[in-house]
Amino acid sequence: DAGITQSPRHKVTETGTPVTLRCHQTENHRYMYWYRQDPGHGLRLIHYSYGVKDTDKGEVSDGYSVSRSKTEDFLLTLESATSSQTSVYFCAISEGDIQETQYFGPGTRLLVL
Amino acid sequence: DQQVKQNSPSLSVQEGRISILNCDYTNSMFDYFLWYKKYPAEGPTFLISISSIKDKNEDGRFTVFLNKSAKHLSLHIVPSQPGDSAVYFCAGNTGKLIFGQGTTLQVKP
Known part of the structure; x- marks a missing residue:
C-alpha cells in the first residue's frame, strides 16, 4: 500500500467555519491531488x-484552496464551509507521468451542518 | 457534461460467473483508461489500465476491452468471487483523471 494518510478521518462542522484537511505521503511522489466523492458523480478533482x-x-475548485509547503504534505482548506461541501474527500498521489497510476488515501468524511 | 459515464449503477452476479462492467466516454483525447475498485470506508485502489492504442489488456481474472470507434470500454471479471463485491470506477486520463459515476458490483455466493 502507498504511504498516504489523511487527517482527520471524520469531521463534523458548522456552516461558515473554516476547515483544513491534511494529506501526508511518505512516497516522495511529485504529484498530489484532492478529490471529492459524491453519489451520482463519482470522484471529481478539486x-x-x-x-x-x-x-x-x-x-470543482470553487470554495476550496490548497497549499503545499513540503513535498509530503498537501492541505485542502474550505475557507467558509457550506452544506454543499458535505462529502468524502480523497487525497491521491502519483509520479505524474500520464501513464502513472494514482494511489488514493483512505478518505475524510466531512459533514457540514 | 459528463465525459465518462457508467450507466449501470449496480450489477449482481452469481459466484463463478462472469461480471461485465461497462463504461462510455466522449473525450477522444484520453490516452489511458483505468479501472479502480473501492470498498466501503476505504480509498479507491487501482485495478487495471489500458492504453488508447490497445484494445485489450489482461491481468489474471481481470480483462479490460477498449472499443475506440464506439468510445466504450468494459471490464470483465472471470470467475467472479464474493470478494469482488465493491464499487468499480472507470476513469479516462489526459494527465488528469476523469471518473465515471461508479457501478456497485455484488457477487452472490
Missing part, C-alpha cells in the same frame, strides 16, 4: 499539485 508551492485547479 485541486492538484505538481511540486512544492505549485498547484492548479481541478473541475
Whole structure:
C-alpha cells in the first residue's frame, strides 16, 4: 500500500467555519491531488499539485484552496464551509507521468451542518 | 457534461460467473483508461489500465476491452468471487483523471 494518510478521518462542522484537511505521503511522489466523492458523480478533482508551492485547479475548485509547503504534505482548506461541501474527500498521489497510476488515501468524511 | 459515464449503477452476479462492467466516454483525447475498485470506508485502489492504442489488456481474472470507434470500454471479471463485491470506477486520463459515476458490483455466493 502507498504511504498516504489523511487527517482527520471524520469531521463534523458548522456552516461558515473554516476547515483544513491534511494529506501526508511518505512516497516522495511529485504529484498530489484532492478529490471529492459524491453519489451520482463519482470522484471529481478539486485541486492538484505538481511540486512544492505549485498547484492548479481541478473541475470543482470553487470554495476550496490548497497549499503545499513540503513535498509530503498537501492541505485542502474550505475557507467558509457550506452544506454543499458535505462529502468524502480523497487525497491521491502519483509520479505524474500520464501513464502513472494514482494511489488514493483512505478518505475524510466531512459533514457540514 | 459528463465525459465518462457508467450507466449501470449496480450489477449482481452469481459466484463463478462472469461480471461485465461497462463504461462510455466522449473525450477522444484520453490516452489511458483505468479501472479502480473501492470498498466501503476505504480509498479507491487501482485495478487495471489500458492504453488508447490497445484494445485489450489482461491481468489474471481481470480483462479490460477498449472499443475506440464506439468510445466504450468494459471490464470483465472471470470467475467472479464474493470478494469482488465493491464499487468499480472507470476513469479516462489526459494527465488528469476523469471518473465515471461508479457501478456497485455484488457477487452472490
